[in-house]
Amino acid sequence: MVSWSGRRKVWTIILFIAPTLIGILLFNIYPIIYNVFISFTNRNQYHPNPDCSQTFTGIIEPSCWPMFKESSGVSEPYRIQDPPFANYSALIGDLFSGPGMLAMGKLFLLIIPLIIANQINKILDRQLTRPLPSYLVWLGALVVSALLAWLLDIKTVLDTLQKSGDFFVVVFRTILFVILTVPINYIFGMVLALVLNSNYIKGRTFFRAVMIIPWAASTMFIIMSLVWQFFFREQGTVNQIMKVFNIDPVRWLSDPTWAFAIILLVNLWFSFPFCFNIILGALQSISADQYEAADVDGASYWQQLINITLPLIRPAIVPAIVLSAIGAGGFQMFGTVWAITAGGPTRGAGMPGATELVMVYAYKQVFQVRAYALAGAFAVIIFIFLFIATLYSLRITRITKGAYE
Amino acid sequence: MSKKIWTLLSLLLVASMMLVACTPTAEEPVATEEMVAPAEPVTITIWHQWSGDYETAIKAIFDAYTVANPNVTIVLEKPENVSDALQVAIPAGEGPDIIGWANDQIGAQALVGNIADLGTLGVTMDELTSTYEPAAVNGVVWQDKIWALPESQEGIALVYNTAMASAEDFPSDPLDFADLLAKAEAFQAANPGKFLVCNQALGNPDAYHAAPVWFGFGVPEYVDDQGVAYFNTPEALTAANWLVEFSAFAPAETSHEICKTMLVEGQAAAWWTGPWAIADLETAGMDYAILPMGRPFVGIKTLMITSNAVDRGSAEVALDIMRFFTNAENQTTMALANKTIPANTAALNNAQVQALESIAGFGASLNLGIPMANTPFAGAQWGPVGDATTAIWTGAQTPEEALAAAQAAMDEAIATMK
Numbered sequence: 118m119v120s121w122s123g124r125r126k127v128w129t130i131i132l133f134i135a136p137t138l139i140g141i142l143l144f145n146i147y148p149i150i151y152n153v154f155i156s157f158t159n160r161n162q163y164h165p166n167p168d169c170s171q172t173f174t175g176i177i178e179p180s181c182w183p184m185f186k187e188s189s190g191v192s193e194p195y196r197i198q199d200p201p202f203a204n205y206s207a208l209i210g211d212l213f214s215g216p217g218m219l220a221m222g223k224l225f226l227l228i229i230p231l232i233i234a235n236q237i238n239k240i241l242d243r244q245l246t247r248p249l250p251s252y253l254v255w256l257g258a259l260v261v262s263a264l265l266a267w268l269l270d271i272k273t274v275l276d277t278l279q280k281s282g283d284f285f286v287v288v289f290r291t292i293l294f295v296i297l298t299v300p301i302n303y304i305f306g307m308v309l310a311l312v313l314n315s316n317y318i319k320g321r322t323f324f325r326a327v328m329i330i331p332w333a334a335s336t337m338f339i340i341m342s343l344v345w346q347f348f349f350r351e352q353g354t355v356n357q358i359m360k361v362f363n364i365d366p367v368r369w370l371s372d373p374t375w376a377f378a379i380i381l382l383v384n385l386w387f388s389f390p391f392c393f394n395i396i397l398g399a400l401q402s403i404s405a406d407q408y409e410a411a412d413v414d415g416a417s418y419w420q421q422l423i424n425i426t427l428p429l430i431r432p433a434i435v436p437a438i439v440l441s442a443i444g445a446g447g448f449q450m451f452g453t454v455w456a457i458t459a460g461g462p463t464r465g466a467g468m469p470g471a472t473e474l475v476m477v478y479a480y481k482q483v484f485q486v487r488a489y490a491l492a493g494a495f496a497v498i499i500f501i502f503l504f505i506a507t508l509y510s511l512r513i514t515r516i517t518k519g520a521y522e
Numbered sequence: 523m524s525k526k527i528w529t530l531l532s533l534l535l536v537a538s539m540m541l542v543a544c545t546p547t548a549e550e551p552v553a554t555e556e557m558v559a560p561a562e563p564v565t566i567t568i569w570h571q572w573s574g575d576y577e578t579a580i581k582a583i584f585d586a587y588t589v590a591n592p593n594v595t596i597v598l599e600k601p602e603n604v605s606d607a608l609q610v611a612i613p614a615g616e617g618p619d620i621i622g623w624a625n626d627q628i629g630a631q632a633l634v635g636n637i638a639d640l641g642t643l644g645v646t647m648d649e650l651t652s653t654y655e656p657a658a659v660n661g662v663v664w665q666d667k668i669w670a671l672p673e674s675q676e677g678i679a680l681v682y683n684t685a686m687a688s689a690e691d692f693p694s695d696p697l698d699f700a701d702l703l704a705k706a707e708a709f710q711a712a713n714p715g716k717f718l719v720c721n722q723a724l725g726n727p728d729a730y731h732a733a734p735v736w737f738g739f740g741v742p743e744y745v746d747d748q749g750v751a752y753f754n755t756p757e758a759l760t761a762a763n764w765l766v767e768f769s770a771f772a773p774a775e776t777s778h779e780i781c782k783t784m785l786v787e788g789q790a791a792a793w794w795t796g797p798w799a800i801a802d803l804e805t806a807g808m809d810y811a812i813l814p815m816g817r818p819f820v821g822i823k824t825l826m827i828t829s830n831a832v833d834r835g836s837a838e839v840a841l842d843i844m845r846f847f848t849n850a851e852n853q854t855t856m857a858l859a860n861k862t863i864p865a866n867t868a869a870l871n872n873a874q875v876q877a878l879e880s881i882a883g884f885g886a887s888l889n890l891g892i893p894m895a896n897t898p899f900a901g902a903q904w905g906p907v908g909d910a911t912t913a914i915w916t917g918a919q920t921p922e923e924a925l926a927a928a929q930a931a932m933d934e935a936i937a938t939m940k
Contacts (some may be wrong), residue, residue, distance in 0.1 A: 162901055163939035165634045185613045189829050190635030191665070192898075351775040352789075368774050371725070371916045463727055465913040465924050466906035467931035484606055485905065486935075 149500075151177055156204055156493035160195035165487075168194035195490070204494035211281035220277040223269045227262050234258030283469050283478065284495070288502070291474045294377075295447045298384050299438060302446070305385060306392025311422075313393075314400045325397070332390035342456030345383045346370070349457075371462050373471030380472050383453050388446045392437070399433035400426065439510045443503060451476035475499055564839050565595045566831075569604055570622035575801035579859035583852045587843055594839060612636050612830055619831035619840040625661040625822040628669045629898035637826040640668040643841050654848075657893060658865035661822035664896050670824035671844045672865035674797070674856070677818035678731060679887035680719065681799065682792035683785055684809045691718065691791065696814040696890060697738055699764050706771035709791060717772050720781035720790040724765070724915050725774050727908030731794060734816025736761050736907070737892045744903035744932070747895055749939065751902070751932035753910065753925050762921030765914045774916070797884055800861040812883020820891035822865060857881070863888065902935035 154177050166188040167174045169181035179185060198204060211217050238251045278285045309328060313321050334341045348354045349369035356366035369375045403426065411421045441447050451474075454460065460473035460481060469478055479499070482492035572580055577598075584596045601607035604623065608631070611617025621637070631637045645668050650659045658672035680692060691709060693701035702719070709718035723731030729744065736744070740757035752758065773784065782799065784790035786806045793799065794815065803810055825844040831837040846852065850868035854875055857864050861880035864870045875881060894900070910928035913919040919927065 159938075161938055162630060163633065163898055180613045186615050186830070186833070188613070188635040190633050192633035192635075350780075351773065352780070352784075368916075371774055373918070461727070461912075462916055463909040463912045463918065465919040466909040466928035467934070468909075468927065484603070487901075488938075 152493045152496055155490055156497050157197055157201045158195045158490045159198050159203075160490040160493075162487035164193055164195040165489075166190050166192055166194050168196065198490070204491050205498070207491065208282060208284045208494055208498065212278070212285060214281075216277055217281050220274045223271070223274045224278070226269065227265050227271070230258040230261040230265070231255075284498070287469050287473060287475055287478045288499075290469075290472075291448055291450075294380070294450065294474055295442050298381050298388070298450075299442050299447055301381060302385055302388040302441065303392045303396075303434065303438060306389045306394075307396050309389070309393050310396040310400055311426075314397060328393050329390050331386050332394075335387045338387060338452050339456050341387070342383060342453050345379070345386070346457045349379050370458055373462055373464065376458050376462055376472050380450075380454055380457065383457060384446060384450065387453060388441070391441070391446075392434075395434055395437045396430060399430035402433075403429045439507075443507060443510070448503065448506075449476050450474050451480065455480070560591070560593045560839055563593045563595065564836055565597060566620060566836060566840050566843055567597045567599060567618040568620040568622060568825075568843075569599050569601055569607070569618040571600065571604065572622065573600070575805055576798055576860050579801075579856055580847075583847055583855065584843070586852075587846050594843070596843065608636050608828075609634075612828065615830055615833065617830055618828055619834070619836050620844060621826045621828060622673070623670075623824060623826060624894070625670065625672070625824050625896045626894045626900045628662065628664050628824075628826070628896040630901055631826065632664060632667075632669055633898055635829055637669055638829050638832045638837065640670070640827065640841070643827065643832070643837055645671070645841070653867065654865045655867055655870060657820060658822050660893065661896060662824055669896075670822075670826040671848050673823040673825060673848055674853070674862040674865050675820060675822055675888055676796050676798070676863065677820045677884060677888045677891045678734060678794055678796045679818070679884050680792045680813045680815045681785070681795055681803065681810050681883075682813065683788065684811050686716075686788055687718070687791035689811065689813060692813050692815065696816060696887070699735070699738060699768075699816070702815065703764065703768055703771070706768065710771050713791075716788070717784070717790045719792045719794060720773055720776055720784050721794040722776045722778050722781050723794075723908070723911060724769070724772055725776040725912065727905070727912045729904045729907035729911065730819055730821075732907065732911045733819040733892070734794065734887075735765065736911075737818070738816030739764065743892055743895070744907050745895065745899050745936065747897050747899065749897075749899045749902075749936040751929055751936065753907070753929040753932065758925050759921055762910075762914050762925055765911065766917075766921060769915050769917075797860065797862045797880060800880060801859075812880055812887075814883065814887035814890055816890070818887055818891045819894045820888050821894040823862075898939060899936055902932050902939070906931035906935075 154173075167178040167181055169175045169178065169187060175181045180188060200206075212221065234254045234257065238254050241247045241249060241251070241254070275289075278289070312318060313324055313328070315321075318324070331341075346353075350356075351366060351368055351371070353369075355369070359366060367375065369379055407425050407429075408421055411425060416424070443449070445451065454472050454474055454477050458470070458472045460470040460477040462472075463470050473481070479492050479495055482488045482495065568584075570577075570580075581598065584598070588594055588596055599618065604621065605627075608617060608621070612635075621631075623631075628637070632639075647659075647663075647668070650662070650668060650671075654672050655675065658675055662668060662670040662672050682692065687709070691705055693699075693705065695701065706718040710716065721731055721735075722728055723733075733744075736758065739761035741752050741755060741761060743752055745751045773780070773790065778795075778799075781790065781793045781795065782802065785793040786803070786808055792813075800810075825847065827837050827840050827844070831840045848866055850866050850872070853862075853864035853866040853869035854872045856862055857869060857872075857875045857878065861878060861884075863881060863884055864875065869875060870881075906928040909931075910919075910924040913924045913927075914921055918924075
């Protein structure tokens, strides 16, 4: 009989978990640590090589490892910045200066009515009969926010924050992109799902299959994005069609607002099939009995939608919305934007372009400007930001809780 | 016994066929210099950015080399982004033996250690100065070391469709930008919906193709060898104001492909481009002529040897291939096929080459041009100048704002280096 001694048990456990542990350390933990290390250095195109004689650099820098060739370049090696957090300071230092903090405070004030509205709705939900419908509470909060924006001169506030550096501009623009693209995609997907879930529509299977086409095409998104780019070029399809109707051509991709709108449109085309499928699946899981009972009670289509459909599909679509907002179709959007505008149109030298979202900015910093250390610091800040946003979204949406708890 | 005789006969037959195959014809590129003949099979990988018909003529030269040197195999590869690919390949001991690249990359690549000092491989300044043009020699020397062999000199000029325009439609003085503006306006008035000139830097961030305008107005350089930027000069402001006026008479959005299509399809009369575009225009069957306009960047197309080729022991063969490729005979062939301006002095002075219209057109443009720096400071100019030009072109910034922002961005980048 084999004894199950403490040491043997420990070794068995270690051996079983070692492959996974090594994988996590190598592919998850090491890159994060390496990136954090680089973010404290002055590594850029002029100081690209490490000083392998430094103990820590020799351990963490892959090009110092024996299997790789040591550089024979004539540049000075990169070193730790003086002060070490200089890259972080360059990115967000001005945001935390006096005027920056004041402007951020004013911006935060605009959100307070919305937070209060959320709390009021929670309290009202607990009452047997609501004195006010929730949309009126939200509407009131939005009016107060708008009033505050006017009182606080929000344009000046935003100007102050934009002058603080690229970081605010890029992150603010990306948040704006997410705030616009996610609801547009889901509302469009929901409308189509509601239509194609109706028994009155003939050939529903065919139309449902057609709706999948953009999703399937997203596997070759670069080509599809270039097709969209061609549509909106100055000499492109859209302007040619407009010309037939004697409408002056528009410089879609040279105008910052239009370029941003086109990115939203193309992302809608790529993303709505996903939203459509999620919502259609959720709709089909709703029992017909509920609607029959509502019909008997004399509920209108709108009442059924608000009181039966939306609450019952909520557990399915809220996690999908959160994932869309954080993922490659939202905050981490890169491919579509890069293929269509490459972050442009430019607003001038040393400034992020009009569609330069977080990932596009990071890519440009690394592969065009070759500001490796600055891009590393940027990535660390974005990681912290996304980590907090994810935790908060998990808390407010309760994704991890049971769907019908 | 008979088996041995058959074997011997077979070997002789194969050897004779190979010798016949190696015999150069009058039309093919020829190997006239003494070559390094490796005893063992060697594969030389070349990373390049050549394309289309331009690449076909280049490939013929390498094919001629491998025929003359059966032990050498030359593999041509075209990575999406040479710089990024090198960054991964070189430390891993992988990647090319030779890189075909412009000379402005020399400083940055030498800093990282991706390319080898050719002086250590036996290339001397005497060899360079006796073989190549002085401007080309300057372009491959940095910090008193030789980092590449020059292939051709290049710069941009106005290539116009002779079916749409004549020399009278363009300024007779290549530095008369007021005349170019007036002629662009007159051309558009006479040909509604069409443009006199398409420049891929006007409407698309591209500091290289914008250079004839900036330098034509007297900006000495974007950034000089000492790291001084020149976008805060009165000349830069004059050029910027001209761009604002000219934007009314030129396509708003451009790229290499858009300009090529506009020229071939008759939507634009001229394309501000370089010798690399000529092969495609000839394939399209377009009759063209070339005129100088402004002061372009004079770049040197070069071949560099990677530090990995030295480590692998293939540098000697790689250098031999580079010498073969850049010799007078092969560069004459290249110039005749691709309308390039050879860096090799003997090829440039060849009567047939001198008779080429492209030599007259692009040559006149290069004579006015500004040499492209090969120091690492050159890396600071591309983004800011391209963005400033586009911001002025689209009206996103006033000339003053755009120039100030570009100057600040270049100064900041240079300060990072210093």
